[in-house]
Amino acid sequence: xxxxxxxRFSRALHRAINDRHFEDIETLIDEDVDWALYGPIxxxxxxGARQGKHAVLDVIRQIANNFHVRRFDRETVMLGIDSASxxxxxxxxxxxxxKPISLxxxxxxxxxxxxxxxxxxxxxxxxxxxxxLGRPIHLPKMTRLG
Amino acid sequence: xxxxxxxRFSRALHRAINDRHFEDIETLIDEDVDWALYGPIxxxxxxGARQGKHAVLDVIRQIANNFHVRRFDRETVMLGIDSASxxxxxxxxxxxxxKPISLxxxxxxxxxxxxxxxxxxxxxxxxxxxxxLGRPIHLPKMTRLG
Numbered sequence: 001x002x003x004x005x006x007x008r009f010s011r012a013l014h015r016a017i018n019d020r021h022f023e024d025i026e027t028l029i030d031e032d033v034d035w036a037l038y039g040p041i042x043x044x045x046x047x048g049a050r051q052g053k054h055a056v057l058d059v060i061r062q063i064a065n066n067f068h069v070r071r072f073d074r075e076t077v078m079l080g081i082d083s084a085s086x087x088x089x090x091x092x093x094x095x096x097x098x099k100p101i102s103l104x105x106x107x108x109x110x111x112x113x114x115x116x117x118x119x120x121x122x123x124x125x126x127x128x129x130x131x132x133l134g135r136p137i138h139l140p141k142m143t144r145l146g
Numbered sequence: 147x148x149x150x151x152x153x154r155f156s157r158a159l160h161r162a163i164n165d166r167h168f169e170d171i172e173t174l175i176d177e178d179v180d181w182a183l184y185g186p187i188x189x190x191x192x193x194g195a196r197q198g199k200h201a202v203l204d205v206i207r208q209i210a211n212n213f214h215v216r217r218f219d220r221e222t223v224m225l226g227i228d229s230a231s232x233x234x235x236x237x238x239x240x241x242x243x244x245k246p247i248s249l250x251x252x253x254x255x256x257x258x259x260x261x262x263x264x265x266x267x268x269x270x271x272x273x274x275x276x277x278x279l280g281r282p283i284h285l286p287k288m289t290r291l292g
Contacts, residue, residue, distance in 0.1 A: 038250055038270050038273075039270065039272065040272050040273075040285055042285050042287065043285040043286065043287060045287070075266070076231075076254045076266060078224045078226055078229060078231050078254075080224055083224060085222075085224050085231040085254070087252070087254050087266055087268065104184055104268060105268075106233070106252030106254070106268040108222045108224075108231070108233050108252070120221070120222060120233055122233065122250060122251075122252040122268050122269075122270055123268075123270070124184050124185065124268055124269070124271055125270055125271050125272035125273065126185065126186050126271035126272045126274070126275050127184075127186075127271065128272070129272050129283075129285065133285075133286075137275075137283060139186055139188050139189040139275065139279075140189065140279075141188065141189060141191070
């Protein structure tokens with residue numbers, strides 16, 4: 001059995017973010033990749049939708065400029081022939097402040113010939129924003145919860 | 147081929163939320179279900195972790211008391227033998243204010259003998275909070291994005 005594309009992609013991604021080694025990840029992204037990290041792009045300009053390998057590599061470089069991955073735990077994973085989904089828990093360090101950030105992430109990927117062609121990532125964004133701000137945002141309690 | 151447990155569960159869940167018909171969903175949840183909807187529980191007390199069928203049915207009743215599902219689109223879906231993951235886009239109405247809420251959700255489910263035993267749901271929570279508040283939360287731009 002050959003290794004699933006997810007594992008190779010995941011290793012290359014973390015090597016790019018932590019070691020600024022971008023050669024491996026470059027070969028694992030399709031020229032026509034369709035990519036979206038959902039979240040508040042006003043605060044984190046590297047979030048949002050991107051089309052094409054060049055734009056996606058640029059996002060990965062920006063993430064590498066801002067965060068270090070201390071550890072990640074894959075809580076759930078589903079593997080298809082050319083697809084994968086997982087729920088992960090990341091422990092990051094924000095490089096500008098040296099602050100720890102802990103984050104839950106859901107990720108859906110599709111591959112073609114071993115290269116990433118589609119990526120959708122959802123983050124517990126409110127939790128992320130509060131940690132990045134370094135303070136809680138006051139929220140009213142919603143009513144009608146009988 | 148028999149129908150995947152996900153489709154039966156999804157129909158029953160939406161019938162519970164929109165029509166307050168809880169009989170079907172009751173039969174599709176395992177007594178020992180392990181359940182978590184990640185998000186700000188201060189604002190939405192029905193979010194968070196729950197153990198057991200009784201606690202989960204209570205959550206579904208609270209969601210039914212607060213929201214109506216206008217439509218949902220399953221953007222991505224992966225089906226395993228007894229598992230399923232999907233990324234969905236929900237259009238809800240908040241019942242207390244009659245306000246529309248549009249929401250992206252990632253959901254990972256596991257079934258045993260057709261009954262739900264594990265559910266993990268991640269929501270684009272910052273987007274949810276802003277819509278529930280009815281106003282944007284001002285965010286500073288993160289630096290070091292070269």
